[in-house]
Amino acid sequence: MNEWLIGLPEDQAVFVARVAIAFVVCLGAVIGSFLNVCIYRIPIGQSIGKPRSHCPSCGRMIPWYLNVPVLSWLILRGRCANCKAPISVRYPIIETLTAMLFLMVFQMWGNPAIFGLVRLQEPLLIPVYWAFAATIVVNSAIDIDHGILLDRFSLGAMPIALALSGFFPGMHGESVWTQGLIDSAVGLVGGFAGLWIIGLIGSLVFRKEAMGFGDVKWMGLFGALFGWQACVFILICASLLGAVAGLVLLLSRKAALCSAIPFGPYLGASALIWLFWGPRLLDWYVSLIVPAAL
Ligand SMILES: [Zn+2]
Incomplete structure (x- = not known):
């Protein structure tokens, strides 16, 4: 595929890349629309397949032409076409966010001829990281909404993460499948145990549960996908994000909102930051420390 793209005349290659980008953005928006359904229905035990999308206020089915991601919401100005009940702005936000994440994964792991190869990895990892980003969003x-992180996304994905690390040892910067698997297992145990111990210390110090066990299991998944170093980064980054968000909310006099936001989204956002920029941030950090230590 890459050779074929590189072999094309430049104008054709640019055209192919543009079509691919448009396709990826649309795919991301459509998946984002499906994620909205998952977010709403999974925690309350409803099927994600049936019934088809309907307005929660009046129950009227939403026809496909009014269910186009982002656009429909904009055209209807955030109201149901039938009963005019407001539709949450979160729907188009989730769709836009998912489309952006899909595009970023595609840019970084595909499209080398046009955008310069950022990371030398398998293009086959693109759907893997798409699924990972979608999981984090949901x-x-x-x-x-509910203060829970679902086990099906953390525990359920762990065996997949281990298997992938064996198939694509490059995920961990390794070239032998056994080494990829070992890195993944060490990351899983490290992330899981690390956050569990921190949570345990936190609950002893603050005399209340500092961290949910859902966070611990989720960190195990991040470790299995990215290795233990990523867990250290994700934990520090999530704490910083939480502190910044707390400060902003405090200054805008919305402190009550702050305590309502659980730790999970900060962990998820930090895992995505690691996915896109982590290794480079780590290199930069090491380059700062090493001269200072000499
Ligand atoms: Zn309605």
């Missing part, structure tokens, strides 16, 4: 939104 789980974070459910955590905000």
Whole structure:
């Protein structure tokens, strides 16, 4: 595929890349629309397949031409076409966010001829990281709504993460499948145990539960996908994000909102930051420390 793209005349290659980008953005928006359904229905035990999308106020089915991601919401100005009940702005936000994440994954793991190869990895990892980003979006939104991180996304994905690490040892910067698997297992145990111990210390110090066990299991998944170093980064980054968000909310006199936001979304956002920029941030950090230590 890459050779074929590189072999094309430049104008054709640019055209192919543009079509691919448009396709990926649309795919991301459509998946985002499906994630909205998952976020709403999974925690309350409804099927994600049936019934088809309907307005929660009047129950009227939403026809496909009024169910186009983002656009429909904009055209209807955030109201149901039938009963005019407001539709949450979160729907188009989730769709836009998912489309952006899909595009970023595609840019970084595909499209080398046009955008310069950022990371030398398998293009086959693109759907893997798409699924990972989608999982983070769903789980974070459910955590905000209900204060739970679902096991099916953390425990359920762990064996997949281990298997992938064996198939694509490059995920861990390795070239042998056994080494990829070992890195993944060490990351899983490290992330799980690390956050569990921190939570345990936190609950002893603050005399209340500092961290949900859902967070611990989720960190195990991040470790299995990215290795233990990523867990250290994700934990520090999530704490910083939480502190910044707390400060902003405090200054805008919305402090009550702050305590309502669980730790899961910060962990998820940090895992995405690691996915896109982590190794480079780590290199930069090491380059700062090493000269200072000499
Ligand atoms: Zn309605």
